[in-house]
Amino acid sequence: MAGIDLKNVTKIYGNAVVAVDDVSLEIKDGEFMIFLGPSGCGKSTTLRMIGGLESISKGDLLIDGRRMNDVDPAQRDIAIVFQNYALYPHMTVAGNLGFGLKLRGVDRGEIDRRIRAISEMLDIGPLLERKPAQLSGGQRQRVALGRALVREPKAFLLDEPLSNLDAKLRAAMRTELIKLHQKVGTTIIHVTHDQIEAMTMGQRICIMKDGRIVQVGAPLDVYRNPVNTFVAGFLASPPMNLVPGRLDGQIGLDAVTGLAALPIPEALRPGYASHAEKSVTVGLRPEDFHLLPLAGRSAPVSVTAVAIELLGPEVILVAELGGTGGPEIQARMPRDFLARPGETLTLHYDLTQIHLFDPATGNVLVRPRIA
Structure with a gap:
């Protein structure tokens, strides 16, 4: 296993295009780290520099x-492990698994032992004599993982390995990778743009944007305490609702957006008081809207239904906050929830979960953390 340390690492193409900009990150020995971000944010380039497939312009690895x-x-x-699997089409599964070991001069008996052990772990034993063209996408992915595992390396670098799979198989492979890490305990760096993969698989998430690290932390900590509107709007699906508003300090302290006014809980007021009478971006998680009041911690808010998305386990309500003409938000509702477009409803928002951001910088306004 291996600890990996990036110190002020930069990648510049053609003396002009900065793909990765002054990235510093310590990845612990045996850690499952996720690199998350939109296309072009630098996450795959960072991974390739760690693997030696890209040179480092500045800094140290x-x-x-x-x-x-x-x-x-x-x-x-x-x-x-690459997105396209990169299997040798003319070789059998067994040949693909053992090829790297053969090049390194590993004894034939040891190669066979490792192939048997890995094929049993990944349930690909019956496929050993098939060629890649005879395999499904999920089977090819298992073989690609097996080819990496059979080497018993210090660390695994996974570059969006699940993106070519259908939704059901992708969910199954997420579980398999989690179980695999629990078994082998090797350092894993997994690149993805999928928020579900990031939240469910990683011990820590490194969120990147424009070649720089925006936030690093445990999945739930990043989710609950985003440092700016980019993280808040990128992590989770549906993401946090981000609506324009202001802090009204005339009576108490209210976050006002459109016709909706949300009282700031007393525990949060000291952190927000200096922003009274200023513009803010109000962050409201979809799951923090409720049909019934929460004792001592929620406030009623009127919404006008725009549409509903029936997902089976839940319903996503798209509505105008504060009534017709207000900013559009999404709210998670119970599976049996129904509403007609144009219907006026009263929801109850959990005030302890409100987030406020500076509209100029996008940075979160620091507040005490409460349950």
Whole structure:
């Protein structure tokens, strides 16, 4: 296993295009780290620099404390699984699994032992004599993972390995990767743009934007305490509702957006008081709207239904906050919820979960953390 340390790492293409900008990150030995962000944010480039497939323009990469900037990829003892699987089409599954070991001069008996162990772990034993063209997408993905596992490397780098799978298989493979990490305990860095993968798989999430790290933390901590509107609007589906408003301090302290006024809980007022009478961006999670009041911690708010999305386990209500003409928001409702477009409803918002952001910078307004 390996600890991986990025120190002020930068990648510049053609002396002009900065793909990764001064990234510093410590990945612990045995950790499951997620790189999350939209296309073009630098997450795959960062992964490729760790693997040695991209050169580092500035900064240092350390693996187990050793500087690796100029070390050949084959000498880093890191296995990479790509989005397109990259299996050799003319080889059988067994041939694909053992090819890298054969090149390294590993004894034939040891190669066979590792192939048997990995094929049993990934349930691909019956496929060993097939070629990639005879496999489904999920089977190819298992073989690609097996080819990485059979090397017993210090770390695994996974570059969006589930993106080509259908929704059901993607969910199953998420579980398999979690179980795999629990078994082998090896450092894993997983690149994805999928928020569900990030929330369910990683021990920590590193969120990137425009080549820079925006926030790093445990999934629930990042979810509950986003540092800015980018994180708040990117993590989770549906994401946090971000609506324009202001802090009204004439009587108490209210977050006012359109015709809706949400009283700031007393525990949060000290953190927000200095922003009274200023514009803010109000952050409201969809799951914090309720049909019934919550004792001592919610406020009623009128909404006008625009549409509903029936998802089976839940219903997503799209509505105008504060009534017709108000900013559009999404709210998670129970599975049996129904509303007609144009219907006026009263929802109850959990005030303890309100977030306020500076509309100029997008940064969160710091507040005490409450349950």
